[in-house]
Amino acid sequence: MRSNRGAGPVGIGGTLLMKRDTTIRIFSLLIALAVVVPAVQAALTVDAGSDRTVLAGEPVTILATCNDTDVFDAMNLSASIDWSTGATDAGIVQDDEHNGTIQATHTYLAAGTYAVTVKVANNATGAVACDTLNVTVSPQQAEVKVVPKTLNQKSNGVMTVFVSLAEWLGFAGADRTNVTVSDPSEFAIGNATPEKVNFCMKDGGTLILKYRRQDLDLATGDGNLTVTGSAVTEEGNVSVAGTGAVSVINPGNGKKGENDDGYAWAAMVKENAKEKVKNQKEFREEQQKGNGKAKGQAL
Known part of the structure; x- marks a missing residue:
């Protein structure tokens, strides 16, 4: 009868071999995962x-x-x-x-x-x-002066706006002596564009823009109007804007006796007359100074 005593050691050896093989496989799998899965990227x-x-x-x-x-x-x-x-x-x-x-x-x-x-x-x-x-x-800021300072949008006539370019010609300390205005008629007040444009060289340059009062869409009680446009520099067209004081009265039709506010109408007529004379005087002075500079340069 054959004895099975010798089978014990063989079985134990087989178990040890199996455990060792499993350990090697797990270790190999971990190495493979480390190669396949990328490291977390740095933040x-x-x-x-x-x-x-x-x-x-x-x-x-x-x-x-x-x-x-x-x-x-x-x-x-x-x-x-x-x-x-x-x-x-x-x-x-x-x-x-x-x-x-x-x-x-x-x-x-x-x-x-x-x-x-x-x-x-x-x-x-x-x-x-x-x-x-x-x-x-x-936008670059320009000095703006409005004549007359009282606006009745339903009255006939024009409102003159002086836009001084002298203040911003030297912005940021740069030499802007070659700055020009490509199209002064593009200087707008809301949707209104000027009916007439003049340019005076006094103090570095002043645009004299005349707008139809009926085109200026300002609400009663508004304290100012804003003029926007652009000027040409070495880099290109630069946005320019300026604000001028104005008083908007209750709109009437501009004819005496038909305005709801007679006092406002009378004040407006008086103000318009004074501002018109002043406007004409300032314009003549600016033209004379410009002509004087031109003569001096010619000599």
Whole structure:
């Protein structure tokens, strides 16, 4: 009869071999997973900064900051800025081993609000970060004088608006001696455009614009009117605006006896007469000074 005593050791050895084989397989599987599953990408962030306000034609500088948990490597990082009017590449200056600064400058010519997006990419890890700020562009301010200062929109005649360009010709300390106005008739008050335009060289340049009173859509009680337009500089057409004081009375038809407010009508007639004389005097003086300068240059 055969004995089974020798089977014990063989069974134990087989079990040990099986356990060892299983351990090797699990270890191999872990190595495979480590190769297949990519490591978590380092966090890349960018801060575009706070919203900005600037005048048309003046440069605005963006100073954005970026941070990467990976060690800063300028060779792997790239930055660009979308100004809403176009995009440009921007350089990144390293601040320390994890932080950098993006600086770029842009000039807006037209008034409005623009969304500016700063984008930073780590070309080694594939990480991308973006942040946006708003830049509000206001028109360059021009000095505006209104004659007469009382407006009855239903009366006949014109209202004269003097727009002085001297104040903003040198904005931002730049030499703007070659600034011109391409089309003075584009200077508007709301939807109203001037019926007649003159240009006087006094004090660097004054536009003399005449608007039909009936075209000026101002509500009773309004304390001012705003003139908007543009002028040509080295960079292009720059938005210009100015505000002049005016008093809008209860509209009548401009004829005595038919206005609901006789006192207002009388005051308006008196004011118009005074302002008309003053307007004519100032215009003659401006022409004389302009002619005097021209004669001096000719000599």
